Amino acid sequence: MLRIDGVAKTYDWGSREAIPALLGREPDGRPIAEVWYGAHPTAPSPVPAAGETLDRVLAERAGDYFPGGASELAYLLKLLAPGQPVSLQVHPSTALSAAGFADENSAGVPLDAPHRTFKDPHAKPEMVFAVTPFRGMVGFRPLEEAVALLAGLESSPAPAVLERLRSGDQGAFRSAFEALVLANDDPGALIEEVMARGDELAATVGELAGHHPGDAGALAPLLLSVWTLEPGEALFVPAGVPHAYLSGIAVELMANSDNVVRAGLTRKHVDRPALLAATDFDRSVAVERPLVDGPVRTIAPEGSPLRLVSATLEGATALLPITSDGPAIVLGVSGRVQVATPAEAQELAPGDAVVIAPAEGAVAVSGTGQVVAAFAV
Template sequence: MDRLVNTVRPYAWGSVTAIPELLGQEATGEPQAELWMGAHPGSPSRVDRGSGPRSLAELIAEDPTAELGAAAVAKFGPSLPFLLKVLAAGTPLSIQAHPDLEQAKAGFADEESRGVPVDAPHRNYKDANHKPELICALDEFEGLCGFRTPAAAADLMESLGAPVLAPLVELLRNKPEAEALSEALATILSLTGAAATAAVTEVAAAVERAAAAAPGGEFSAYAYAAREFPGDTGLLAALLLNYVRLQPGEALYLGAGVPHAYLRGIGVEILANSDNVLRGGLTPKHVDVPELLRVVEFRGGQPDVLRPVTDGAGEQLYPVPIDEFRLSRFVLGPEPRRVDGDAPQILLCTEGAVRLAHTDGSTLTLARGESAFLPATGGGTELSGPGATVFRATVTL
């Protein structure tokens, strides 16, 4: 078992206090957005096996079978297929969507062939992998997820009483679903110059009025986004999406092509080992409208809020339709719980303290905010610590 030393990513949208509080550290006054746990080359975790800190990515590359197990290497290749994060949004993240595996491979190959530097601000595809993800709320967590039905989006826009939205309302009410959503998003993202400024100003004032009339609801979230990103046409795009408020322990799964944006809150996020993002607003970063429209799935409906399914061993699983990652948690009582060691896994303690005892006799105690990597040795690990909450990230073999 290896205690992980992890990197905090200081993106501008990050909370100043949430991650320091989780880690029991003093806030620096700067945003701290994501705590990365895993072997992504962007910020791999580090471990010390007696000869000084080493990158987990390097250790896995030196002997994938010893670290990941033969079954995982055969199924996913010689690298850790998931990345675990603590995500803390102090301000909204961009509206975004992620490509499926074939789109990612094609997009990455195209940009490589054209010589687009991988760190270029206009680069869309950082790697050739897809990026399905799951976010589980540690505290109340607000976000936007998936398209509303065209009728529901039209109703929302109409309720604002903003004349500039009338053409979108008509479009949404009179076209088939996929066509209506696609044309509405394309229309919004094509606004530029004075027309964009006027439209966003009018809609921002309308959502502020609606939020004042019904404080604490979804209009408050849209007003918040408008204040954080003044003049950004992403505000209009946000009205096409479902507003979701997760309670602690609830989760959302986001597959390829699902437009979404996290607004505020802290959660545990797990995703395939990728950094491919196509943005659609609420951001100063590059927005590639044609590529976004090509990747997005134009289908309306309510998102499924996931609640964990508990098995007989006390493991609370968040079921997802892919194998690259599997997220579960243990809320420990007086009885210890056991996890097997057939696959690579990361354990993250988010409440209390947990003692890990491996069948080889080694032990490790994790405090709140600490994490450990457990190689696929085949041995089991016992978890104990009444009152502790432990998230387990692994794969499905």
């Protein structure tokens, strides 16, 4: 059982208070957007007992951690806390990621260049598991919802967008999204018209426009679904699904990739051609239905190799149903929870994490608090 440290990411959209409060620490004024637990080469978790980072430890002891023959950790686990809206973005497919990564490498674009789009050759499907009420725009609305929201709006390009949606043509959502968000250089009048409605949609558009004045991404809620997850609920976001997280604290589990194609609501590089190529305009999402066994919830999205298990304990003991031939990461979220295998036990406070090899056997948790476990099948 390896204890690992998280790596804090101080992106400008992060909350200055949420993650420090969760971890029981004093805020230091920095916006802590994410804390990474994993072996991604840009920010691998330190392993204090080994004096190395997790990617190196796993490579050196691959036989112990990957008896099935894999060579690297397939996922990345994060704590996520937006203090303001995260950029409107899409994660590319494996094919697009591999091709884009190769093209940018051939062109000599440095990995850390601000205009670089593809950081690795992998897809990045992900799921978010709400720790507190968690808001975000994820996936396209049903057609009839989008039509109803656009009906009656007179400012450009709303009438043209509505006509495209009503046409029923294949690619209607694509052309509508392109006109409303990607090619809309003067969104001010339409933003003001939507905000004048004074409803929930108006509040969301106003929130986005307040953080990103003049950015047409603020109009995305006309086409994208706005969700509020209650604690314990989760959404799976496949590659190709546009999304922007808005507020709250979540545990995020994703493929071990850092590929992001942005459409707006950001000061970072926006790659509109890659965004259109990466977006699946026919894909919908829904709140995941976990398998519940007492205090344990298992989230296993259809078509995903990633699994997230949550245990919320009140002085009880439970077994975590980890079924993987690779390593699992167990992360403390609240309270004090003891994690035990037949050979070893460690106590996790919020933000503490351990990596457990398949050969260590059954994993039991006890105490009062919440932990999550991540693994791939």
